[in-house]
Amino acid sequence: MSHYDELSCLLFLDGQMESEPALELAAHVEQCQRCHRLLTALEREARLLSSTLTDVVEHPAPLTETPRLHPAFPLGTWIAVFCLTAIGGFAFWAWVAAPWLQMIAGAGWNLRELFGGALFESVFISSWNVWGEALRTFASGALLAVAFPLIWRRYRLAPARRGWGVAALALVALLAPRPAMAAELHKGELYDLPAGQTLNNDLYVWAQTAIVDGAVKGDVVAFAQSLTINGTVDGDVIAFAQTLRINGTVTGSLRLFTQGTSINGTVQHGVTAFTNHIQIGRDGHVARGLTVSTAQLGVEGTVGGDILGLIADTAITGKVQGTTLIRGASLSVAPGAVLTGPVYFHGKKQPEIAAGTALAGVHYFAPPPYVSRWTTRHFYIVLMLEWGAAFLVGLGLLLLLPGTVNRVIGEAESAMALLSGLITLAAVPVLAVLAGATIIGLGVGVIGLGFYVLAIYLAQVYAGLWIGTRLLGKRLRSPRAWWAPLALGLLLVQIATHLPYLGGLLAFLVVLWGLGAQASALWHSVRRATVVAA
């Protein structure tokens, strides 16, 4: 007697057989003990599977304890939370933060200046208010852009209410204080401020060729192929240009991002330049210091302060009244040049100082002979210390936040981690600066940057853990068993990121990868929280 195979019996049990063959099988089973036993065993196996799979395994806390999606809190709750937060914030400021800041200020540090003023007021641009307003407006806009869809989704406003919502937003937009745009804007192929004309405002110009023959009583910000200032600028000049010529007078500072710059006029403050070549002509006069990163610097005129720079080739024939500190390939000082301050030159070639030059002193620093780090004992000690520190941090993470570690490692599986790492690496500092544009946001920005730096450090720990778990066993069950993968993975990361030539690139990739995994894990947690709380 022939028997039915297992597949036929399974299809019969699952009701997947046509009626005729099903009847035949049923008839056969009544007479065939073997097929009957097979059918019974298969049915029993199916029941065992069903009961096993429907057995409770474990309930995640959020599902058992807070399964209900609460409707939105009533308005009163939000107001109470806001008031309590405000009171708490004020108390924190009055009793903790302010005395602390005062103590720091007493020790000679001014935090506001450190984080805000120094960045924008004294170093970059004097008309800080315009930039501050612009940043604040941008930050508010960005917040609104993020908040609006969230609010929209959360409340899913009924059509009738939507109208009111849009009207309210429009009203807020109308009533919101606008930044006073104290500036003159020009866009076109050619911009020319004729001689004899005075512009009593800041000047923002986008042009192929921009010429200022007249006077500007304010800052000049220019994006131009060629910018020439023959007149007077009573403020700073910030230029993004291919060629910049200063033949007139700038009473403030020069901040330059240019291909080539020549200064034949007067700059009454300092010059900061990222440029290919910069020439201070015979009639050129920079009253204060010159801070540059350039391929070529020529000084025929006068620099009233220090010269600090990364400069490939420097030629000085004029006067430098401060210290000259240059790191580069060559430095030549021609006869007749006057360097009142000392000269410090770091480079491969000895500086060429012509006889008859008035010099306060020349200090030459030759680069130390190349010694591979891998041949020094110091390198291995540092490597082990770094490894040990990262290992301890990793162990701490595993003990304190095993769930988070697991999530981050899970995210590291995806190649998308690299992309999100790149985005996070670039976006967080920008967002922190934007947040810092408001006084309230300053703290948020600084704290955000703190977490950012921490996350960059932790990137190696997560990358090491991932590599270790891959090598010693995928997805170990207990985080306690992770110390060995952590140790091995971190060691490999340390070695890889210190390799000659490739090390830098690998370190960058490790940062992108680890940072991206953390960002993705955070993003998914937030999304999860949104679903549970929405």
Added chain:
Amino acid sequence: MSSRDESSERKQQVLAEIITRARAGQSAAWGEMYEEYAPALYRFCRHTLRNHEDAEDATAEIFLKLRQKLDQYDAERPFSPWLYRLAANHCYDLLRRRNRQGPAVDDFDTLPAKETDPNQLDRLVLEQRSDRVRQGLEGLGERARMALMLRYYCELSYDDIAEALQVPRAYVGVVLLRARQQLREELEKGSGA
């Protein structure tokens, strides 16, 4: 009509009403739906993904997808299979992302030549306890495990399983049988046979 049918019909009506309210954007309805389906979905994800944290995340993400896709649900058809198909697709994507090559793909055309001895199978089944079977399931390939979940936990039809696993309808039986045979091998290994 039996009382069981009446209760099932009543349940369907309540569910239909919840879905209607959820579609209208009522948060309370989403809460009820979450209460009703989250534990079952979590269990599905837990078995499929074999990891508590991933299962928690996946459950939440499936609900997020459900919010986006509820409008596509055809109210004339049963809700659970549709939801489990959504869950299966999501877990399948996760597994695919986890293993770059995607979950191991079986060769549908071949089944082990070994003939099953009904007595031996019966003995094996009678010997097993739930925890042993659960352990055995952990040792299965991803698709085999998911196939068993869809059939014996979600009680999906062969059509729904075919759609969820992205295999031809005619091969669903083969996939299920192969999964059960693999499970038996795991159980035999475990009992030292």
